Amino acid sequence: MHNKTIAELATVLQQGEVSSVELTxxxxxxxxxxxxxxxxxxxxxxxxxxxxxxxxxxxxxxxEAAPLTGVPIAHKDIFCTSGVRTSCGSRMLDxxxxxxDATVVERFRAAGAVMVGKTNMDExxxxxxxxxxxxGPVKNPWDTERVPGGSSGGSAAAVAARxxxxxxxxxxxxxxxxxxxxxxxxxxxxxxGRVSRWGMIAFASSLDQGGPMARTAEDCAIMxxxxxxxxxxxxxxxERPVDxxxxxxxxxxxxxxxxxxKEYFGEGLDPDVARAIEAAIDEYKKLGAxxxxxxxxxxxxxxxxxxxxxxxECSSNLSRFDGVRYGYRCEDxxxxxDLYTRSRGEGFGAEVKRRIMIGTYALSAxxxxxxxxxxxxxxxxxxxxxxxxxxxxxxxxxxxxxxxxFKVGEKADDPVTMYLSDIYTIAANLAGxxxxxxxxxxxxxxxxxxxxxxxxxDEARLLNVAHRFQQVTDWxxxxxxxxx
Amino acid sequence: MExxxxxxxxxxxxxxxxxxxxxxxxxAYGAEPNTQACAIDLGLPGVLPVLNAEAVRMAxxxxxxxxxxxxxRSVFARKNYFYPDLPKGYQISQFELxxxxxxxxxxxxxxxxxxxxxxxxxHLEEDAGKSLHEDFAGMTGIDLNRAGTPLLEIxxxxxxxxxxxxxxxMKKLHALVRYLEICDGNMQEGSFRCDANVSVRPKGQHKFGxxxxxxxxxxxxxxxxxxxxxxxxxxxxxxxGGSIVQETRLYDPDKGETRSMRSKEEANxxxxxxxxxxxxxxxDEAFIDKVRATLxxxxxxxKHRFMTHYGLSAYDAGVLTASREMxxxxxxxxxxxxxxxxxxxxxxxxxxxxxxxxxxxxxxxxPVTADMLGQLLQRIEDNxxxxxxxxxxxxxxxxxEGTADEVIESxxxxxxxxxxxxxxxxxxxxxxxxxxxxxxxxxxxxxxxxFVGQVMKESKGKANPGQVNAILTEKLxxx
Numbered sequence: 020m021h022n023k024t025i026a027e028l029a030t031v032l033q034q035g036e037v038s039s040v041e042l043t044x045x046x047x048x049x050x051x052x053x054x055x056x057x058x059x060x061x062x063x064x065x066x067x068x069x070x071x072x073x074x075x076x077x078x079x080x081x082x083e084a085a086p087l088t089g090v091p092i093a094h095k096d097i098f099c100t101s102g103v104r105t106s107c108g109s110r111m112l113d114x115x116x117x118x119x120d121a122t123v124v125e126r127f128r129a130a131g132a133v134m135v136g137k138t139n140m141d142e143x144x145x146x147x148x149x150x151x152x153x154x155g156p157v158k159n160p161w162d163t164e165r166v167p168g169g170s171s172g173g174s175a176a177a178v179a180a181r182x183x184x185x186x187x188x189x190x191x192x193x194x195x196x197x198x199x200x201x202x203x204x205x206x207x208x209x210x211x212g213r214v215s216r217w218g219m220i221a222f223a224s225s226l227d228q229g230g231p232m233a234r235t236a237e238d239c240a241i242m243x244x245x246x247x248x249x250x251x252x253x254x255x256x257x258e259r260p261v262d263x264x265x266x267x268x269x270x271x272x273x274x275x276x277x278x279x280x281k282e283y284f285g286e287g288l289d290p291d292v293a294r295a296i297e298a299a300i301d302e303y304k305k306l307g308a309x310x311x312x313x314x315x316x317x318x319x320x321x322x323x324x325x326x327x328x329x330x331x332e333c334s335s336n337l338s339r340f341d342g343v344r345y346g347y348r349c350e351d352x353x354x355x356x357d358l359y360t361r362s363r364g365e366g367f368g369a370e371v372k373r374r375i376m377i378g379t380y381a382l383s384a385x386x387x388x389x390x391x392x393x394x395x396x397x398x399x400x401x402x403x404x405x406x407x408x409x410x411x412x413x414x415x416x417x418x419x420x421x422x423x424x425f426k427v428g429e430k431a432d433d434p435v436t437m438y439l440s441d442i443y444t445i446a447a448n449l450a451g452x453x454x455x456x457x458x459x460x461x462x463x464x465x466x467x468x469x470x471x472x473x474x475x476x477d478e479a480r481l482l483n484v485a486h487r488f489q490q491v492t493d494w495x496x497x498x499x500x501x502x503x
Numbered sequence: 504m505e506x507x508x509x510x511x512x513x514x515x516x517x518x519x520x521x522x523x524x525x526x527x528x529x530x531a532y533g534a535e536p537n538t539q540a541c542a543i544d545l546g547l548p549g550v551l552p553v554l555n556a557e558a559v560r561m562a563x564x565x566x567x568x569x570x571x572x573x574x575x576r577s578v579f580a581r582k583n584y585f586y587p588d589l590p591k592g593y594q595i596s597q598f599e600l601x602x603x604x605x606x607x608x609x610x611x612x613x614x615x616x617x618x619x620x621x622x623x624x625x626h627l628e629e630d631a632g633k634s635l636h637e638d639f640a641g642m643t644g645i646d647l648n649r650a651g652t653p654l655l656e657i658x659x660x661x662x663x664x665x666x667x668x669x670x671x672x673m674k675k676l677h678a679l680v681r682y683l684e685i686c687d688g689n690m691q692e693g694s695f696r697c698d699a700n701v702s703v704r705p706k707g708q709h710k711f712g713x714x715x716x717x718x719x720x721x722x723x724x725x726x727x728x729x730x731x732x733x734x735x736x737x738x739x740x741x742x743x744g745g746s747i748v749q750e751t752r753l754y755d756p757d758k759g760e761t762r763s764m765r766s767k768e769e770a771n772x773x774x775x776x777x778x779x780x781x782x783x784x785x786x787d788e789a790f791i792d793k794v795r796a797t798l799x800x801x802x803x804x805x806k807h808r809f810m811t812h813y814g815l816s817a818y819d820a821g822v823l824t825a826s827r828e829m830x831x832x833x834x835x836x837x838x839x840x841x842x843x844x845x846x847x848x849x850x851x852x853x854x855x856x857x858x859x860x861x862x863x864x865x866x867x868x869x870p871v872t873a874d875m876l877g878q879l880l881q882r883i884e885d886n887x888x889x890x891x892x893x894x895x896x897x898x899x900x901x902x903x904e905g906t907a908d909e910v911i912e913s914x915x916x917x918x919x920x921x922x923x924x925x926x927x928x929x930x931x932x933x934x935x936x937x938x939x940x941x942x943x944x945x946x947x948x949x950x951x952x953x954f955v956g957q958v959m960k961e962s963k964g965k966a967n968p969g970q971v972n973a974i975l976t977e978k979l980x981x982x
Binding site: 098099105107112115117118119121216217218219220221223224225251252253254255331332334335337338339340341343344345355359379382383384387391 | 542545546547548549550551552553554581583585587590591592593645772774775776779780781782
């Protein structure tokens with residue numbers, strides 16, 4: 020049952036072959052049995068899940084089921100869930116229970132999906148390996164000595180290990196696509212503004228975007244259909260109808276123009292990963308796609324610009340965690356400054372503090388123009404690169420990550436090397452474009468992800484392009500050993 | 504040496520919206536602490552601000568009223584600093600691109616001349632909460648009801664040259680925001696407060712002196728006193744060979760002095776940057792036109808109309824248009840009394856205002872309505888009562904004894920115009936005062952006043968003074 024996709028589960032649920040209660044219990048049992056070795060979940064909610072499953076069964080019986088009704092899913096612990104702790108992977112929010120649901124959570128609830136728990140993540144989504152979580156690192160199901168990627172590492176590991184058929188993630192610089200690649204699943208970061216950020220704890224507001232993580236493009240299409248849409252509570256969400264993502268699948272892609280940016284295949288890319296990506300591109304050629312080399316000349320500026328903009332925004336976004344109203348507060352503060360410095364000093368981990376300091380510096384008087392404003396200009400240059408590219412091609416393809424999953428601890432003490440593992444994903448966030456990662460091969464028994472970047476609001480095309488690939492390949496259905 | 508004072512004001516007007524600037528929580532004043540603060544006002548994780556369109560409308564209204572440019576695009580920025588009553592650790596404000604650009608306001612000086620004060624800009628921002636340092640046994644309480652209340656910060660050019668000018672400007676702006684109904688102007692509750700930037704320079708010098716900013720002045724009197732104190736302090740320092748340190752100062756109304764709060768070196772680096780949670784605010788011509796259509800008659804226009812239409816002096820017109828309510832009341836009285844604009848002005852500015860002031864009441868709270876006052880004035884006009892008796896009738900009306908006609912009737916105050924009755928009283932007075940009659944006839948004309956007084960006294964003020972005068976003059980001449 021756990022090897023079925025969301026689409027398949029929807030069918031068996033609606034045909035009455037299995038009840039949501041049975042299905043939910045099955046996944047809860049798997050989490051109990053298998054998660055100890057992975058640490059993909061921060062919180063598991065079996066009772067609430069079974070209750071929701073019961074309601075879903077009633078809804079199915081009444082003939083009022085939506086595609087997700089009765090399907091178990093997990094939420095990244097960055098989405099606020101009414102009555103269930105939302106920790107954001109931080110000691111700071113270890114005791115925080117929101118009195119509201121994030122819009123994304125609300126929409127899944129309305130669709131009848133059953134939340135089984137909240138997944139582990141890098142602290143405040145700052146990390147590419149899931150090693151910065153207050154709740155300990157997540158292990159990659161393909162090799163538990165390796166990282167699952169981050170920051171949505173818990174969601175990626177949970178889906179790869181078949182502990183949940185789908186999970187939500189968020190992507191600020193690659194946090195959906197890179198772990199999806201490293202765990203061999205399919206993940207989509209939508210266009211900025213497509214999915215409401217309300218109730219999603221902010222890391223870098225102008226870059227953050229929630230999206231689906233599942234095993235197939237079809238499942239991502241089903242999930243995105245539930246998540247996407249205008250939300251008047253988020254001023255940056257865009258008032259624009261949601262496409263029929265599932266309906267757009269199976270569109271012929273003969274004549275599709277694929278751009279391969281030469282900058283995505285240069286130095287720093289693992290040659291084995293490069294070969295896997297090239298093989299995937301060959302599959303597309305067989306499907307009738309045309310491949311052209313393109314250039315995104317400002318690619319090398321993406322990581323530096325990102326590490327100004329994202330920390331700048333986070334330094335301000337995380338100011339609210341001050342020990343005054345909620346969250347972690349130090350013991351016996353002797354005065355206000357002591358309350359602030361110790362609550363924040365003890366409540367935040369090292370990577371979060373590093374980024375707050377970088378961001379505070381970048382916004383300081385006298386440095387603002389040199390760093391923040393300059394980074395914003397680079398952002399425009401990067402957007403222009405893409406705009407020009409999309410005059411030529413329909414989608415852009417390349418690797419999601421320069422290597423396969425690396426060992427736990429391998430890059431933990433070297434932030435810059437760690438930051439470079441997002442070198443291919445960050446540009447899409449800076450430009451606000453949608454991007455996907457699709458399982459496209461294996462190197463040494465570890466998955467490789469193909470990244471597909473589309474034009475603004477072109478999610479339907481992206482999902483179809485990924486879906487067509489998954490109809491002629493089976494990388495997406497490979498299960499890590501021990502989790503089949 | 505002769506010194507010149509240079510003053511610029513930053514005025515914070517709390518906008519009279521029903522809900523907060525970025526959330527749906529109520530802005531009503533005086534609720535139990537933290538009962539009007541929602542998840543957004545509390546700065547809980549994951550919540551987002553959504554701009555209240557009403558606050559924008561009000562800002563544009565002010566901009567149009569001071570002839571300012573309205574920015575087609577303005578940007579909300581975060582002002583970052585830590586304080587327990589600032590829930591998010593930043594205040595959402597506007598920095599580089601404010602909603603209202605350069606405008607101006609005309610003030611009247613004591614000598615009757617006018618002066619134009621430039622308004623640099625006005626921008627929208629949210630208020631913080633309140634820290635309560637009393638009643639918590641060494642701890643601090645925090646009330647976030649005020650957090651997120653919309654403010655319009657109106658920044659003037661350094662165009663004022665005395666505390667009096669500063670007060671005149673502040674009063675003018677105070678009247679204006681109330682005319683526009685964008686701020687209740689309640690200074691005790693902090694709805695209208697001011698920071699003053701003050702510096703001095705030798706008269707004739709072009710360059711500005713080093714300024715100090717005096718924070719949080721919440722009455723006209725405090726503004727005047729604080730500036731006067733500060734000017735004297737600065738001159739003393741400079742004349743004593745010292746120099747002014749740029750700093751933020753606090754006015755202590757009990758001691759009547761300003762004291763240092765923090766120097767420029769200690770000033771926060773607010774690390775302003777555009778708020779990524781809010782899109783730039785785009786305002787098009789159609790929106791501006793819609794707001795323009797809602798503008799009421801502005802104080803200066805109304806004053807001018809009162810002068811030309813009612814023939815009032817500049818001074819009278821100024822007093823009667825000081826607030827929209829006063830102007831409305833005056834015009835209602837003119838109509839109710841049948842059109843004697845001058846008489847209405849005298850009464851509204853005289854007895855009516857005196858009673859209001861004595862009881863510290865607002866025009867709208869007066870027990871005497873415009874219709875009641877109008878009827879009283881009609882009774883003066885048609886000689887039912889004299890102006891002097893009218894004052895007594897007015898007081899009775901104020902005290903709730905009824906309308907003018909009811910008071911005149913019940914107290915029997917109707918003026919005696921029956922010539923026979925007046926002649927009888929005059930004869931009596933003349934008969935009782937032979938000595939004065941003799942003096943009058945000997946040429947002491949001024950004594951006519953004495954006789955009139957006696958007749959009025961005898962008639963309990965009810966005799967028509969004109970008739971009394973004529974009859975007495977006639978009778979005293981003869982003999």
